[in-house]
Amino acid sequence: MLNVSRLQVRYGGITAVRDLSIRVDEGETVLLVGANGAGKSSLINAVIGLVPASGGSISLKGADIHGLSCERRARHGIGYSPEGRHVFPLMSVRDNVLCGGFRLSGAQQRASYDWLASLFPMLAERAAQPAGQLSGGQQQIVAIARAMSSRPALLLLDEPFLGLAPVWIEQISRAVRQFQAQGATILMTEQMAVPALKLATRAYVMRGGIVTREGSPAEIREAALSNEYL
Ligand code: ATP
Numbered sequence: 001m002l003n004v005s006r007l008q009v010r011y012g013g014i015t016a017v018r019d020l021s022i023r024v025d026e027g028e029t030v031l032l033v034g035a036n037g038a039g040k041s042s043l044i045n046a047v048i049g050l051v052p053a054s055g056g057s058i059s060l061k062g063a064d065i066h067g068l069s070c071e072r073r074a075r076h077g078i079g080y081s082p083e084g085r086h087v088f089p090l091m092s093v094r095d096n097v098l099c100g101g102f103r104l105s106g107a108q109q110r111a112s113y114d115w116l117a118s119l120f121p122m123l124a125e126r127a128a129q130p131a132g133q134l135s136g137g138q139q140q141i142v143a144i145a146r147a148m149s150s151r152p153a154l155l156l157l158d159e160p161f162l163g164l165a166p167v168w169i170e171q172i173s174r175a176v177r178q179f180q181a182q183g184a185t186i187l188m189t190e191q192m193a194v195p196a197l198k199l200a201t202r203a204y205v206m207r208g209g210i211v212t213r214e215g216s217p218a219e220i221r222e223a224a225l226s227n228e229y230l
Contacts, residue, residue: 001026001061001185002047002154008055009042009209016042018209019056024154029176029186033193033220034206040189041083043206044158047187048080049073060154075103079152083159083189085140089132093123093142096131100146109149116145119175137168144172148179155179157188161195169195197221 002024009017017039024030032040045051047058049070058066065073074080079100087096097116101109117124120141126134131142140160147155157176161169169192176186176199190196197203203220205213213223 001028002187003059004043004047004056005058006056007043007046007053007058009039009046009051010054011051016209017046020206020209020211021056022204022211024185024187026185027183028201029180029184029188029199031193031196031200031203031217031220032187032189032206033191033196033203034189035191038206039209040206041158042209044080044156044187044189047073048078048156074150074152077150077153078156079147079150079154080156081144081147081158081160083162085136085143087131087134087139087142087146090130092128093131093134094127096142097123097145097149100149103150112149112151116149119178120145120171137164137171140164140168141172141175144175148175153185155184155186157186159189159191161190161192173199193221 005021007017007020008015020043032043034040042051046053049068053066057064060076060078065076094113097113098109101112104112122138122141123145131139134142144157144160160172173195188196197217197220200217203215203217204211205220
């Protein structure tokens with residue numbers, strides 16, 4: 001589904017991602033684990049097109065997407081939930097979620113909202129409320145639901161559990177599992193490796209802009225016990 005080969009991301013003199021290669025096969029949930037500054041967000045942002053790659057290639061379903069705008073990449077089937085639960089604070093919860101499904105028809109958007117409300121009951125209860133009035137956990141759910149609303153071929157989740165109470169982590173995990181049961185393909189990043197490894201089918205460890213290890217969730221969990229990223 002996604003092939004990233006020898007990717008470089010630079011910010012002026014800082015190299016955030018160096019010569020990095022990863023792949024996400026159809027139906028997989030791949031986790032990028034790493035401490036602060038490892039380069040996880042830079043990799044995700046390069047895949048969605050928010051930061052330019054200064055080297056390497058990115059392909060989705062065999063097509064090179066390297067030179068495409070964010071919008072074109074979204075139209076190719078990438079859904080993205082950013083780190084830090086960004087919502088449009090004055091827009092209603094419902095409109096925040098529906099704007100993620102901009103390429104769907106009105107009927108498809110309604111069906112999508114009903115489906116998402118069955119995964120996250122809060123979306124039905126608070127549909128008309130401005131998203132800026134919600135708690136942090138609720139805003140994260142809105143951001144994730146917006147990314148899922150177009151039923152993307154590839155879902156990117158950047159630190160979905162960051163700063164959340166266990167109750168929200170459990171609710172998001174449950175929804176991700178249901179999306180997985182429908183055959184979803186997911187690339188997610190997390191510093192909180194324990195809950196994220198429960199969702200992953202494969203994981204990479206990142207440090208200093210490179211991949212230092214790849215393995216099954218059990219292998220990465222074991223290796224992580226002696227490291228600071230668990
Ligand atoms: P975090 O969990 O803190 O977001 P991360 O693993 O996602 O960490 P990145 O945010 O990708 O890591 O950061 C990788 C490196 O690039 C860090 O050294 C960071 O300071 C640097 N960096 C990230 N964004 C920028 C930017 N816009 N300008 C300059 N340097 C940046």
